[in-house]
Amino acid sequence: MTLSAGDWVEVRSKEEILATLDANGRLEGLPFMPQMFKWCGQRFQVYKRAHKTCDTVTGYNTGEWLGRRLPNAVHLELRCDGEAYGGCQAACLIFWKEAWLSPVDPAQAAAAGRDHAAARQPSGGCTARDVWDATKSSDQAPGKGPRYACQATELPSYTQPLKWWDARQYAEDIASGNVSAGKMFRGLLYFAYVGATMARRPRLGRPARWIYDRFQSLWGGVPFPRRRGDLATDKDAPIAHLGLQPGDLVRVRPHKDILATIDKQTNNRGMGFDAEMVPYCGKVFRVRTRVEKFIDERTGYIRRMKTPAVILDGVYCQSRYSENRLFCPRGIFAWWREVWLEKVPATAIGTPPSHEAVELPRRAAG
Known part of the structure; x- marks a missing residue:
């Protein structure tokens, strides 16, 4: 079975999925996370084929966010709620193995059934309890709190390196509808x-x-999109406290205004402003959530923000300007400092759909 963007699928039953997992709750190294059980039996449309992704684990250490290859997986428009992972608020897009899904199209269903039967063979007798236990890493350090293991932290174990010049990935991007x-x-x-x-x-x-x-x-x-900031160092970068809450409307400030708040490495007090965020400048979005804690993908430990960031509805990395990982389908949410945003009164515009940007007229100078 090879699913493409737009295909309809049904998440298999809990029992069928458990039969595909090893004793550590994984299939071909990819963890099945506890919150994914709640979608069993429901139908969803494939968002994109997850045949490749970006390395957010070892990429931090090397300074190169290289691409990784991932076989037999897709993204549905379903994100992690962090419930099983200490309340992590990163809201990562979830990876789904095709063996965990059944095509709604009858023409694909028969072949998928055979593939699923084959996938059941390596089962290690996994239980729902095993899946929950696998959310904690086996390598725990006393006094440091829980060390978590999720799809994000374990990414190198279920993917392989992908060179940017491998033209097959771009052909698959187009063929899959991504x-x-x-x-x-x-x-x-x-x-x-x-x-x-x-x-x-x-x-x-x-x-x-x-x-x-x-x-x-x-x-x-x-x-x-790739310009250096105006500051010599980000230690004195400006901070704004808008008190933003989920549901608030904000306008992303113009790119030139944001450049005045970041340094030559495009950082504002340790948080980067990426080229993938530039297309959203000048547009209005609704606040999805405040980010106060998240799992450090390199270590598996929860980290707390000194200055909270916000995530905006529908504002995520599209990998349009990203070296080595062009058109990665992972859709990681962008994190925003409040100094990069301005609050928009609800009366200034009709209520926009939560997932779309809305252009507002700029205020006259003075």
Whole structure:
């Protein structure tokens, strides 16, 4: 079975899924997390095929967020609620093995049934209790609190390295419906332009960015997304306390305003402003949640934010400008400092859908 974006599937029963798992609650190294049981028997549409992903574990240490290959998996539009993981608020998109799903299309169902029967063979007699026990790492350190093991922390164990030049991944992006041919062309064109100008000829950086911005402005496109901040160090970066709560409307400040709050490494007091966040500048979104604690994917321990960040509905990484992991389908939520946002009165606009951006007219100067 090879599912594509837009296919309808039904999550298999609890008993069927347990039969595919080993004694550690995993299938081919991928953990099945306890909160996923609540969706058994329900039907969902495939969001994207998860044939590749980004390395958010070892990437922190090397400074290179390389791509990883993942076989026989998809994303549904279902995110982790953190219930089994100390209340982690990162809301990661969940990976689903195809063996845990049954196609609704009768033409695919017969083949999927055979694949599922084969997947049951390596079962290690897993129980629901085993799945819950597997949320804690076997390597616990006294006095440091629970060390968790989830799909995010265990990513290197169920994926393999994927080179950016492996053209097969881009062909699969298009064939699976993850990315349109036009969007793929624009993404490759962006990297070709950057490589031919700024990467190989640094002196062309400023004029190349100027040309890029003027060209994009012809149809209201996104300005060049990779710019350094104005601050020499992020230790004195400004902080704002807007008291944002879930449901509040905010406008993302213009990119030039955000550049004044970050350093040359694009950090604001340790939190990065990524190029993938630039397309959202100037648009209005609804606050989804405040992020006060999360699991450090490198260590498995809960970390608490000194200054809380916020997550906005529908605002996630699209991997349009990300070296080595172009069009990664993982959809990681962007985290926002409140200084990068401005609160919008609810009376200033009709209630927008929670998952869409809404353009507001800019206020006149003065």
